[in-house]
Amino acid sequence: MSARAPKRRGSTGRWARIGVHVVVVAIIVVWFVPTIGLFVSSLRPQAEAASSGWWMAFVRPIYTAQNYELALDQLQTASSLATSLAIAVPTTALVMFFSVLGSYALVRMRFAGRTALSLILVALLVTPPQITLVPLLRLYYMAGLSGTLPGIWLYQTGFTVPFGVFLLRGFIASIPEELYESAHLDGASELRIFRSIVLPLARPILASLGILAFLWSWNDLLIPLLFLGGSPLAPAITVNLSGLAAQTAQGRGPLMAATFLSVVVPLILVISMQRHFVRGILGGAVKG
Amino acid sequence: MARIPAYVPFLVVVGAIGIPILVYAALGIGERVLAHLPARLERRTRPWLWLGLPLVLVVVILVYPIVTTLGTSIMGARSETFVGLDNYRWAFSGTMLGIVGNNILWLVVYPIVTLILALAAAVLFDKVRYGPLAMSIVLLPTAISFTAGAVIWSEIYSFQPEGSPQIGLLNAILHLFGFAPVPWLIQPIVNNLALIFVAVWLHLGVATLILSAAIKNVGGDMVEAARLDGAGEFHIFASIILPNILPAVLVVLTTTLITSLKVFDIVYVMTNGNFGTDVIANRLYYELFAASNFGHASAIAVILLFAALPVALINVVQFRREAK
Numbered sequence: 001m002s003a004r005a006p007k008r009r010g011s012t013g014r015w016a017r018i019g020v021h022v023v024v025v026a027i028i029v030v031w032f033v034p035t036i037g038l039f040v041s042s043l044r045p046q047a048e049a050a051s052s053g054w055w056m057a058f059v060r061p062i063y064t065a066q067n068y069e070l071a072l073d074q075l076q077t078a079s080s081l082a083t084s085l086a087i088a089v090p091t092t093a094l095v096m097f098f099s100v101l102g103s104y105a106l107v108r109m110r111f112a113g114r115t116a117l118s119l120i121l122v123a124l125l126v127t128p129p130q131i132t133l134v135p136l137l138r139l140y141y142m143a144g145l146s147g148t149l150p151g152i153w154l155y156q157t158g159f160t161v162p163f164g165v166f167l168l169r170g171f172i173a174s175i176p177e178e179l180y181e182s183a184h185l186d187g188a189s190e191l192r193i194f195r196s197i198v199l200p201l202a203r204p205i206l207a208s209l210g211i212l213a214f215l216w217s218w219n220d221l222l223i224p225l226l227f228l229g230g231s232p233l234a235p236a237i238t239v240n241l242s243g244l245a246a247q248t249a250q251g252r253g254p255l256m257a258a259t260f261l262s263v264v265v266p267l268i269l270v271i272s273m274q275r276h277f278v279r280g281i282l283g284g285a286v287k288g
Numbered sequence: 289m290a291r292i293p294a295y296v297p298f299l300v301v302v303g304a305i306g307i308p309i310l311v312y313a314a315l316g317i318g319e320r321v322l323a324h325l326p327a328r329l330e331r332r333t334r335p336w337l338w339l340g341l342p343l344v345l346v347v348v349i350l351v352y353p354i355v356t357t358l359g360t361s362i363m364g365a366r367s368e369t370f371v372g373l374d375n376y377r378w379a380f381s382g383t384m385l386g387i388v389g390n391n392i393l394w395l396v397v398y399p400i401v402t403l404i405l406a407l408a409a410a411v412l413f414d415k416v417r418y419g420p421l422a423m424s425i426v427l428l429p430t431a432i433s434f435t436a437g438a439v440i441w442s443e444i445y446s447f448q449p450e451g452s453p454q455i456g457l458l459n460a461i462l463h464l465f466g467f468a469p470v471p472w473l474i475q476p477i478v479n480n481l482a483l484i485f486v487a488v489w490l491h492l493g494v495a496t497l498i499l500s501a502a503i504k505n506v507g508g509d510m511v512e513a514a515r516l517d518g519a520g521e522f523h524i525f526a527s528i529i530l531p532n533i534l535p536a537v538l539v540v541l542t543t544t545l546i547t548s549l550k551v552f553d554i555v556y557v558m559t560n561g562n563f564g565t566d567v568i569a570n571r572l573y574y575e576l577f578a579a580s581n582f583g584h585a586s587a588i589a590v591i592l593l594f595a596a597l598p599v600a601l602i603n604v605v606q607f608r609r610e611a612k
């Protein structure tokens with residue numbers, strides 16, 4: 001950037017600069033406008049929404065909170081958000097906990113089959129979830145896990161732990177050996193080293209893992225759709241939305257409101273913790 | 289408002305805090321026991337004490353189901369009779385051919401479009417002052433579920449017959465320029481591409497981030513030297529940057545390949561597989577619940593697994609190389 005060669009290419013250079021701006025602005029518009037459209041649509045009265053596109057709200061600004069009232073009152077949106085939280089919060093905690101346990105043992109302890117185990121975990125990273133469905137539907141039914149929250153935690157945790165171990169592994173391996181040695185000399189037990197050296201040092205990368213685990217859990221449709229049926233709980237928010245999207249009879253406004261509520265939680269998370277989110281994506285860039 | 293059974297908050301606390309505390313306590317007890325063992329045995333047993341539970345989770349949720357599905361894929365609908373390769377024959381005949389074809393379309397188009405757009409974004413964002421803002425905006429949809437993305441884009445693709453007001457953004461734009469509206473989700477091929485673009489929109493940020501990080505790692509000196517020699521920007525990109533970021537390109541290709549294989553949410557929500565847009569994962573859902581044919585479901589799941597195998601191998605090889 002510093003030694004930009006100006007003037008040499010004269011007007012071609014200027015046109016190229018303009019071209020760059022055009023492409024970047026186009027990307028910004030296409031990637032930003034749909035979310036704005038969702039928000040504006042969620043605020044428009046049904047009569048308006050049926051007769052004109054959301055952008056007309058800027059010409060004829062008529063807004064209402066009614067869609068949100070309807071979504072919360074009649075579409076179970078609040079209960080669905082609660083169900084999604086009840087799925088995602090424990091899943092996130094369990095993924096973080098079991099991943100740090102697993103990767104600590106895998107990195108620090110020497111045992112036969114250690115390398116093979118690491119390779120198997122790496123191979124499992126890209127397993128399509130579909131391969132697990134037939135046996136697990138049966139197993140869950142027999143074990144009474146169908147339609148229960150712990151069943152969903154179990155699935156999502158088991159599915160995400162290979163990624164968690166993979167993500168944390170490099171980080172834990174980079175903790176200097178001297179720290180462990182001096183702790184050993186002080187007579188610290190394995191558990192104490194884990195608690196007072198590994199856990200505090202791994203906090204940033206654990207935050208990254210936590211964000212990703214929360215997003216995957218909160219945004220998952222397939223598993224709550226399949227395994228949470230027949231429970232007294234409201235469906236997870238994704239499942240609820242997918243059902244509402246199929247019914248075209250109702251006005252779209254309440255669906256827009258429910259959808260906006262469902263994306264607010266992860267959006268706030270990613271915006272407020274973008275640094276951790278980015279580190280997680282870059283550190284674990286292998287999963288589909 | 290929310291009607292939540294009273295036991296749920298309690299259950300959540302048990303799951304999020306209780307289980308980790310219990311496991312930690314169990315580790316403590318295990319360590320006490322280990323301390324009384326002979327040193328050799330202690331060293332040998334300890335890894336399994338720590339790895340035990342994470343491994344059990346992975347075995348129950350991944351390893352056991354993979355092995356079992358291989359078995360049920362050569363059994364009948366209720367897994368009671370042996371049918372040999374019948375389910376696989378079914379998977380490559382009749383309506384399934386179109387479905388497999390759609391997945392192949394996803395497998396080709398989605399990675400290529402994502403890669404090209406992400407390369408453009410990664411390179412060009414670097415050249416403008418508002419690049420970081422652009423990156424943040426492209427990252428926003430990565431927080432959004434495929435389900436919500438499908439709802440958002442269903443509105444954008446919305447279609448009304450010619451003459452009625454177009455309330456979908458795309459057809460309104462076409463109308464503005466005097467073109468006839470396009471039934472984006474109904475017209476064959478166009479609808480598949482429209483669905484694929486939703487996935488591009490949702491995950492371009494991840495690909496851009498990975499490529500951008502790789503490009504920043506390419507030595508600035510090399511690029512500067514080439515620039516002083518009078519090399520054009522495109523030449524610099526093709527002969528210096530691109531060869532140096534091939535591992536990152538490979539990551540983008542493999543992750544998007546896997547997404548194309550298992551894509552479900554977008555198709556399920558936007559078309560439910562109608563109008564020739566069905567894909568394997570959506571059909572699998574149908575086989576499980578509407579047709580209750582576990583043989584068919586298992587066979588197409590195994591096909592997905594095998595299609596993912598090359599990527600798993602690439603990752604394993606890459607991992608071994610990095611470990612050295």
